[in-house]
Amino acid sequence: MAGITLILLAAGSSSRFECDVKKQWLRIGHEPLWQYVARKCVETKLFNKIIITSSSDDIEYMKSYDSFTFVEGSTTRQNSLKNALKEVETDFVLVSDIARSCINEEFLKNIISKKGKADCIVPYLKVSDTIVYHNETIDRDQVKRIQTPQLSKTSVLRDSLETDVEFTDESSAIVANGGSREFILGDNEANKITFIRDLNSLSCLSQPSSDILSGTGFDVHAFDENEEMYLGGVKIDSSFGFKAHSDGDVAIHALIDALLGAAGMGDIGDSFPDSSDEYKNIDSKILLQRVVNKIYNFGFVIVNVDLTIAAQTPRIGKYKLQMRKTIADIIKCDSSRVNIKATTTEKLGFIGRSEGVGVIANANLKYFDWTKI
Template identity: 30%
Template sequence: MSTATALIVAAGRGQRFGTERPKQYAPLGGIPVLRHCLLAFLAHPRVDGVRVVIHPDDRPLYDEAVQGLDLAEPVAGGGSRQESVRLGLESLERSAPAFTLIHDAARPFIDQGTIDRVLGALSERPGAIAALPVVDTLKREADGRVSRTEDRSGLWRAQTPQGFHYEAILAAHRAALGETLTDDAAVAEKAGLAVALVEGSPANIKVTTQDDLESAERWIRSAQATEMRVGQGFDVHAFGPGDHVMLCGLRIAHDAALVGHSDADVGLHAVTDALLGALGAGDIGSHFPPSDPQWKGADSRIFVSHVCDMIAERGGRITHMDLTLICERPKIGPHREAMRRQLAALLEVSEDRVSVKATTTEKLGFLGRGEGVAAQATATLALPVV
């Protein structure tokens, strides 16, 4: 899997912010705005390097903000954001990463899922940006009055990170010397590069004014008013006649099937119970009783999605899922990564928040005799304190 270098643009002066200290070094929840986004990129498994583009006058502020972090040496920016990005890209020529993610330091709340989506799109396109669809009605103004209503269909609000194949975006920036373009996607478009749109995040705000910083402080205070919940789930199903088993939503060819009222997906049943346990909301049987004929042969992904909706309604989020499959057969190893991807997609979390493991009982007991499959899951949730 190709890795990427993140280029964090922090050379701006922030004229609209209204203080001598540039906004990227302003404290947010006791931590500089810049440090928030650096921590997110440093934590991502596919980002193997992070470099910051700074204003030369800000080196003392930068050193204070990044103390203890494993970063590449910063590079001095230019007189505009566009020039700063080009200089940052040129500083990466020696390492020449496959991909580069360009992110504004003033966006402190970038999340792992958004980074995942941008990087994922780069397997098909030379560029990809995080964005949100425009939902507000747009008005055109003339002389202080509404002159007309604009069609908002197909319009998106661009965010960062904006990701690109490194060599392509470097060439595009060099070709755009002397021009004034609003973001790196515009530079790529000018060079004829296809740029994909992927879903951003409403939380991925840009701190431009003092009001923005105050809103971000309120967001942090709200986010801090959460409690961590842990739930456990266990399930077991015996083998019966059939030619495949369902595990973590995957159909796996086998000389027997797992027996159950639904599709007998023992992995997803354990996951469902773990999530319900963390919520304190009963167990899978109380929500999907086997006596109810509507669940006969049901796809167990329905059960997991239902509990995910319950978590969302409570304002919670899944922070980690750890699943262990216990069996002699079928062999889990060849399917482990596919299971992990499927489970991450189902839970709507990044893959680094999901673990799928396998073990045996060393030939002991009914599992050791190959009579069935068991699963044990541990779910971790963040829930608002009520």
């Protein structure tokens, strides 16, 4: 089939970015970076199909944002690309990295205009500084800074990646396999985000939205005389605990749902199904930590949380400050932004009959403001 498929690689862990947020989840307005880049490419109308690679942790959440073809990536760029190529039906494929986010339409058209002139069309930048390699000064005119996107013949690229040798770009793999490449002058504006300081050189990106995103969580648990009681991350002096698959910390469970709700990530059952032995009797603080890590990885910052604990028994007044500090440490907030309220139901209902506890939680998030780093 003639035409071009675009593969956008976004499965990396951002290990060199040195920030809680994965760079593909930096927000441009409301859009995460991967979606912003993909939609800009859609607007060019140059591609038959757009494929986005994603880590296993991110892929379901990405699908909730848009309807592109998502492919689970791997721990290496090359293996992620091989997975994506399984979905390519066109004769040509253009491969780029989400981190190279300021690619304009003219640059893309220039690359595509060379289609078929070699097995791979490769943009590059000239080097203006003196170059020393192994203590030898070499001719800088022979040095090229390779960029993406790169346009390849699909069949040639597939064959070239059938190797255990790891290549950092498509053209190197193709040449090593006996293929040809043609260089074209690249774009100085098409900088790649590798380190957090690189954001300062990207003029095409607008700041994230300042909107506040709110979520609500609600959970109840019945008492169990054979269990110890944990509430708000604190061990409560009580002759009974909660009937649950985990440790039954109903306050933290409600808080997890509030955080997930604010981020649009489903509910606690989606993340930690009670059918899994992995979570049997698990400390709920561990579950909360996992959710918080994901919240920050996906480009959010927790603003504040507020919990209302409805219980006829036990009395929790003396534990509230400890709960606030415990939760604050986990969610990376000052304890003043964690509020714990306690109430009874005036002896009405199952709570009033001292059969269990109910908790309502609210959480507010904002986007990580990368413009202030």
